[in-house]
Structure formats: structure tokens, C-alpha cells
Amino acid sequence: MSFQAESVIKKALRSKAERQMFEARYQRYAPDLLASIESVYGHQALRLMQELLPLMLDFYKERSEDLRQLDLERMLRPDWFQEENMLAYVCYTERFADDLQGIHQKLDYLSELGVTYLHLMPLLQPRPAPNDGGYAVQDYLQVREDLGTTEDMEQLATALRKRKISLCMDLVLNHVAQEHQWAEKARQGSERHKEYFHTYLDRTLPDQYERTLQEVFPDFAPGNFTWNETLNRWVWTTFNSWQWDLNWSNSEVFLEFVKIILYWANKGVDVFRLDAIAFIWKRMGTDCQNLPEVHDITQALRAVVRIVAPAVLFKAEAIVAPDKLIHYLGRGQHYGKVSDLAYHNSLMVQIWSSLASRNAFLLQKALQNFPEKPTSASWATYIRCHDDIGWAISDEDAAQAGLHGESHRRFLSDFYSGNFSGSHARGLVFQENKRTGDRRISGSLSSLNGLEIALEQGDLHLQHLSIERSLLAYALVLGYGGIPLLYMGDELALPNDYSFTENPEHAMDNRWVHRPRMDWNLAEKRHDPGTSYGQMFLGLKHLIETRKMLPQLHAAQPAWVLNSEIPAVLVLERPHPMGHMIQFYNFSEHHMQYPIHVLWERGYTQPLDHISGTHLDLHLGYIPLAPYSRLWVTNQG
Missing domain, CATH: 1.10.1740.10 (RNA polymerase sigma factor, region 2, helix turn helix motif)
Known part of the structure; x- marks a missing residue:
């Protein structure tokens, strides 16, 4: 010093x-x-x-x-967020409990589930609609007026802290609303604030950039630049015309965000979800995503936070390919020095792929090819979130599994939009790109897994299979290792909400189909095992409680993906000094018999499945796997 x-x-x-x-x-x-x-x-x-x-x-x-x-x-205790008792709950405040004060009244519900991390989306003051679901921020230092005040936010953070629940806030790094004071001052002629953004007098440079840029929302926001009459310049707008990309090469932008992060850290925010972080640095001739400067900036922000507020974590919202994603947790000089958490997008996508195909071989190959994370970091594992599902399946992984990448991605879009013969899913196509053939999918967990159609048909067997699919998916999310994210409504198997079309603010964005309002009348009946919502709630709660007793699920431990002898079955092993754990997941609606020697060879002489609470009979010669069954097995001896 x-x-x-x-x-x-x-x-x-x-x-x-x-x-x-x-x-x-x-x-x-x-x-x-x-x-x-x-x-x-x-x-x-x-x-x-x-x-x-x-x-x-x-x-x-x-x-x-x-x-x-x-x-x-x-x-x-630097591994506090990696412990096996961690469980995140993700929701829109106004759809879960109306406002921040309303959250207080629902804390018992969250505690019953075992929640230790609450992500409230998004909390900061946005521009008037349209506002990208609240992610077009107009004021970074104010809570949304409809949700409450900064004091309400601070009081909630304190109440959560008393229950050992961490609070996660979205922080949009790439852009601000055009109504933000920085953009307003730029339009008023402030040369200083013009430098906060990427602006151009003519189309020369924008056209050169466009040659290698992708379109995020090709349906309703094509292109990456917007002409602004007041500024009399072209403005870089990756996501929407009213979201202006920030110029992070200007160190004043960096300082502004240091102040924003530390302000909210002192109000009690524990985790910052770094939204759209992959896009913050621009370089001609690239797609302007995942560039090295992104990780330098993250390391700098994290170092500041470690000095002032070391209780705070960063979570990277980077939905990118595995070889790019791992850099958000640290590689080379940034190893263990950038974000503490990152979304395991590949696991999510591959779970849906395996459920559709009844085949886990691609999932096995993709996870075996996945880079190993730093031991000090953790994945955020999930099956659904507030966004659409994009089929991020690489051609290389598909080829190793004997599939054609483009054809398989097309199959998944057809299957989950209900346009494939025999599909049980009911989803909506989101943002079809005619040029690339990319089609993403919107839909709730239960509707994509067949519950909506099963209830319409009154078929109890199909209802059972739907719930089993959803519980299988969450068992893998809980068992893979990391912080599992429980998306609001999944615990009650809430279906698609088609009323979004009646709201002018939401009608053009079908992702609102899987952003329902919490049905508290239904939640009151969550302990009824005779209903689909009761079966889902009780089944998921059992998995969560079981997980908390298993040190093998600490996120610092690796997940070894074994070569499975049955295509429909995924087999994982989690090593631990107190004894390894082996996991089995049957991705089909058929009974399977897995060869018993996998246990013998690994020394499981007294195998106990913790989910069912039953011992496996080694003399049977095989491990019986019911449709969509999930087993977490340790050696009791």
C-alpha cells in the first residue's frame, strides 16, 4: 500500500x-x-x-x-453461498405479493419452502411501458414507485437477513432507458454525457458494426442502432430503441456504477445479478459479446465490493456458449476474481432436450464437455426463468451424440410449441429469426411438461407423468451442485397464463405467458396430495429437505458425469470425503433396469437412496428405475 x-x-x-x-x-x-x-x-x-x-x-x-x-x-465462511442448504426463489414482486410490504406477509411461505436467497425482479425505477419488463432503468437509485420506497426495500432486506435469506437485485449494466438523466442530459447538449453512450453522426460505423452483430429481438427491435432526432445522431441500442447502450470505455461510466452498487449494498442487497453483462464492451469485427474487457471490468467492480462490502456476491447473467460462459466465473488471470455465480444455461437446455427426446445421451456428452468451474464459485442451476428458452445446443455436442445440431434444435422448437406429433407440451414460439432459423420458446414448467393438456383431457395418468417430469427436472437442478433457482409458481405447477394478451403492455411479448400472478388460493391447498399442485409442492419440498442433509451437494464439489449404459438414463457421481454420492435420472416414461455393477465397482456395498429413503437390493442384479425416477444414492456403511 x-x-x-x-x-x-x-x-x-x-x-x-x-x-x-x-x-x-x-x-x-x-x-x-x-x-x-x-x-x-x-x-x-x-x-x-x-x-x-x-x-x-x-x-x-x-x-x-x-x-x-x-x-x-x-x-x-467464504463458502456460505455454496452450502447444500442454499435455495433461491425467483419472482416478480408485484406478481408474488403486490409490493415490497406485501413480501413481508409471505416470508413464512418462503421459509416453509426452505428459501435462503430471494431474487426480486426487477426493482429499480423503469421508464413508462414499454420497458422490457422493467429492465429499461430510468433511475438506478430509486425503487419502482408501484413497489414502494427505498425505506421499504431496506426494511425488507433487514427482515430477510433475520431469517438468513439473502436479497438479490437486478443491475442492468449494458444500457439505460432513454429517459435516464444521463441520456436526457446528452440530448440537452452535455458533451460529457454524450460520452456515456455510443453515438454516430451517420451510418458509416454502425453499418460496419452491423456486419458481425446479432439481433436480440428481431421481431420487434431489428437492428442495433436507432436514429435520435433530438441528439441528431445514431445511438447504439442493442435491445430496444428506447434502451441506450452505455460506453464502458468511458471511465466515468465505471465510477457511476461503483456508486450505484455500493449504495444498494449499504441498503442490504446481498447479490447483484449483472444483467446483460456479456454485451457491455464493443469492438469492430466482433459480435460485441464476451470480450475480454468484460471480465476486466467485472474484476474491478468485484475488487471494490470486496474492500467495502465483502458480504456481497455477483451473479453473471450471461446466457452464452459453455466455452464463453466459464470466463464469467474466471479463467487465467481472472480465475476466482470475477462473478461468484453464473447461470448454467446449458444444463437447463439439455434437461428440456432430454425430456423431449426421452434420451439423456446428448445431456451426458454436453456435461462431460463442460469446462470445470473454480472451486470458489458456484453455478446457478435452473429449469425455468422469466426469459424464453433458447436452444443453445452446440453442433459439436450434437455430433458426438449422433445428432444433427440444426435439426435437433428445430425438433425442440416444434416439440415445445406443440407442433410435433405426440408432443405433450404447450408453449409459444418467441422471436423467430427467419434468417438464422432460430426459434425460442415461452411457456411455464407445467405446461411445457404436459400438465395443461392432461388437465384438459381429465387424464389422471398423464397428469401424474407431467408432475413426475417436473420433479425429475428439479431433482437434477437440486442435485447437480450449485444454488438451485426455484422460479415462482413452479412449486405449485402453475400453468400458462394467456391473459397477458389482454394487457397492452404485455401483449407483444409472449414471455408473459410464463409470468403468472401467484395464485394464493391455490397455495392454501398446497398440502393436498390429491391434487396436481399439492403433489408438485410436496414432492419438491421433500427434495429440498433431503438435499439439505447431504454434504455431497456442497457446490465446491465437482459433478462427475458417468457413461450411462442406458440412453434414457443420466448417471452422475459427486465425490466427497464423507463418501461419494451417485445419482440416477430416468428421462423416459418407461420402467428401466440399470445394471447393478455400477454400484459394486464403486464400493457402494450398502446403497441407500435418500429421496425414497429405501435401500437398494444388490442381489436383485439391477437398479429398478420407475418412469421419470430420480435417485440420490450414498453408501450407508
């Missing part, structure tokens, strides 16, 4: 204990901070460090006593 930095810290912090704590963190993380901003901002790095230090000290001094205590606890 330089004499100048030491002097600034000593002047700002009069308490010796406070000073020693800050200095220790600064000495640990300042090198990471300096290295990353030097990589991005070059000769400006020293100036930036000089600006950042007093900024960090100000927020450090403002941090409350209970948050400082949480910082200390998590510094001493």
Missing part, C-alpha cells in the same frame, strides 16, 4: 479497528483492482485509483453495524 493511500485512509478513519479492517481488505484487493483498470483504462488507472479510494472510504463509513457483522461472518 502506498504512503499516499495509507495517509488518505488514516485521515478518513479515526477508529483504529475500522482502519485496520479497511487496510487489510485494501491490501488484499487493491492489486486486483489496479490490474484490471490498467487493462481497460490504461494511463487513467492511477487517477482512477485516487478517485476510488475516498469513494470507497465514504461508503465503508456509512455501512451499518449489522452489515459489517455480516461482512465479517462471510469473510470467515
Whole structure:
């Protein structure tokens, strides 16, 4: 630590204990901070460090006593978010409980499920509709007016903390609403704020960029640039014409986000979901996604947070190919220094693929090819989220499984939109790209797994199979290792909500079909095993409770994907010093008999399936697998 930095810290912090704590963190993380901003901002790095230090000290001094205590606890237990008791619940606040105060009344429900992490989407003040479901942020320092106030947010964070539930907030990094004050000032002629964005006098450079850029929303937002009459320039708008991409090569943008993150960290936010992070850096001749500077910037932001508020995590919202995704958890010089969490998009996609094909061989190959994550990081595993499902299946993985990539992706779109003969699914095609043939899918967990059609037909057997498919999917999400994300309504098998077409704000975006309002009347009957919603709730709750007793499911442990002897069955093993665990997942509606030697060879002499609570009979000669069954087996001896 330089004499100048030491002097600034000593002047700002009069308490010796406070000073020693800050200095220790600064000495640990300042090198990471300096290295990353030097990589991005070059000769400006020293100036930036000089600006950042007093900024960090100000927020450090403002941090409350209970948050400082949480910082200390998590510094001493850095794997807190990897533990087998972790469970995330993901919901829109207004669709779950109307507003932030309403969330307070539902905390018992979340605690009953075993929730330890609550992601409320999205919380910050957006532009008036259309606003991309709230992700076109107009003010980063204000809570949405319809949800409450900043004080409500802080009170909720405190209440959650008392229940050992962490609060996750969306932070959109790539763009702001055109009504944001930075964009307003740019249109008013502020040269400083024009530099916050990518703007162009004519189409020369935009046309050159467009040659290698993709379209995110080709149906209703084609292209990546929008002409603004007031500014009299073209503005980079990756997602929608009213979402202006930020210019992260301008160090002032970096400083703005440091202030935003630390502001909310001091209000009690535990996790920042870094939305659209893959897009924040632009370079001619590329698709402007996943560029190295993205990871330098993330490392710099994380270093700042580790110094001021080390209880806080970053989660990367990067829905990209596996070889790109792993960099968001750290590779090379960024190993273990960027995001703590990342979405395992490939696992999600492959689960849906296996359910449609009744074949887990592609899933097996894809997971075997998947890069290994840092032991200090964790996957966020999930089967559904608020977004559509894009068929991110590589041609290479498909070829290893004996499939043609494009044909298989087309099959999945047909199957889950109900346009394939024999399909049990009822989903909607989202954003079909005629040029690439890409078709994504919207739909709820239960409707995609056949419950909607089964209920219409009054077929109890089909209803049972639908629930079993959904429980199988969640068993793998819970058993793979990471923080499992439970998307609101899945626990009650809520179906598609077609009323979105009646709302002018939502009618053009069919992703709202799987964003229903919580049915609390239904939730009151969640303990009734004679109903589909009761079966789903009780079955899922049992899986969650079982998971919490199994140290093999700590996220630091790897998941070994074994070569399965039956195409419909996925076999995983999770090593652990207290004894390994082997898992079986039958992705078909048929009974299977898996060869018993897989247990003998691995020393499972007294195998116990923890989900069913039954011992496996080694003398039977095979492991019986019922339709869509899931087994978590350890050696009781």
C-alpha cells in the first residue's frame, strides 16, 4: 500500500479497528483492482485509483453495524453461498405479493419452502411501458414507485437477513432507458454525457458494426442502432430503441456504477445479478459479446465490493456458449476474481432436450464437455426463468451424440410449441429469426411438461407423468451442485397464463405467458396430495429437505458425469470425503433396469437412496428405475 493511500485512509478513519479492517481488505484487493483498470483504462488507472479510494472510504463509513457483522461472518465462511442448504426463489414482486410490504406477509411461505436467497425482479425505477419488463432503468437509485420506497426495500432486506435469506437485485449494466438523466442530459447538449453512450453522426460505423452483430429481438427491435432526432445522431441500442447502450470505455461510466452498487449494498442487497453483462464492451469485427474487457471490468467492480462490502456476491447473467460462459466465473488471470455465480444455461437446455427426446445421451456428452468451474464459485442451476428458452445446443455436442445440431434444435422448437406429433407440451414460439432459423420458446414448467393438456383431457395418468417430469427436472437442478433457482409458481405447477394478451403492455411479448400472478388460493391447498399442485409442492419440498442433509451437494464439489449404459438414463457421481454420492435420472416414461455393477465397482456395498429413503437390493442384479425416477444414492456403511 502506498504512503499516499495509507495517509488518505488514516485521515478518513479515526477508529483504529475500522482502519485496520479497511487496510487489510485494501491490501488484499487493491492489486486486483489496479490490474484490471490498467487493462481497460490504461494511463487513467492511477487517477482512477485516487478517485476510488475516498469513494470507497465514504461508503465503508456509512455501512451499518449489522452489515459489517455480516461482512465479517462471510469473510470467515467464504463458502456460505455454496452450502447444500442454499435455495433461491425467483419472482416478480408485484406478481408474488403486490409490493415490497406485501413480501413481508409471505416470508413464512418462503421459509416453509426452505428459501435462503430471494431474487426480486426487477426493482429499480423503469421508464413508462414499454420497458422490457422493467429492465429499461430510468433511475438506478430509486425503487419502482408501484413497489414502494427505498425505506421499504431496506426494511425488507433487514427482515430477510433475520431469517438468513439473502436479497438479490437486478443491475442492468449494458444500457439505460432513454429517459435516464444521463441520456436526457446528452440530448440537452452535455458533451460529457454524450460520452456515456455510443453515438454516430451517420451510418458509416454502425453499418460496419452491423456486419458481425446479432439481433436480440428481431421481431420487434431489428437492428442495433436507432436514429435520435433530438441528439441528431445514431445511438447504439442493442435491445430496444428506447434502451441506450452505455460506453464502458468511458471511465466515468465505471465510477457511476461503483456508486450505484455500493449504495444498494449499504441498503442490504446481498447479490447483484449483472444483467446483460456479456454485451457491455464493443469492438469492430466482433459480435460485441464476451470480450475480454468484460471480465476486466467485472474484476474491478468485484475488487471494490470486496474492500467495502465483502458480504456481497455477483451473479453473471450471461446466457452464452459453455466455452464463453466459464470466463464469467474466471479463467487465467481472472480465475476466482470475477462473478461468484453464473447461470448454467446449458444444463437447463439439455434437461428440456432430454425430456423431449426421452434420451439423456446428448445431456451426458454436453456435461462431460463442460469446462470445470473454480472451486470458489458456484453455478446457478435452473429449469425455468422469466426469459424464453433458447436452444443453445452446440453442433459439436450434437455430433458426438449422433445428432444433427440444426435439426435437433428445430425438433425442440416444434416439440415445445406443440407442433410435433405426440408432443405433450404447450408453449409459444418467441422471436423467430427467419434468417438464422432460430426459434425460442415461452411457456411455464407445467405446461411445457404436459400438465395443461392432461388437465384438459381429465387424464389422471398423464397428469401424474407431467408432475413426475417436473420433479425429475428439479431433482437434477437440486442435485447437480450449485444454488438451485426455484422460479415462482413452479412449486405449485402453475400453468400458462394467456391473459397477458389482454394487457397492452404485455401483449407483444409472449414471455408473459410464463409470468403468472401467484395464485394464493391455490397455495392454501398446497398440502393436498390429491391434487396436481399439492403433489408438485410436496414432492419438491421433500427434495429440498433431503438435499439439505447431504454434504455431497456442497457446490465446491465437482459433478462427475458417468457413461450411462442406458440412453434414457443420466448417471452422475459427486465425490466427497464423507463418501461419494451417485445419482440416477430416468428421462423416459418407461420402467428401466440399470445394471447393478455400477454400484459394486464403486464400493457402494450398502446403497441407500435418500429421496425414497429405501435401500437398494444388490442381489436383485439391477437398479429398478420407475418412469421419470430420480435417485440420490450414498453408501450407508
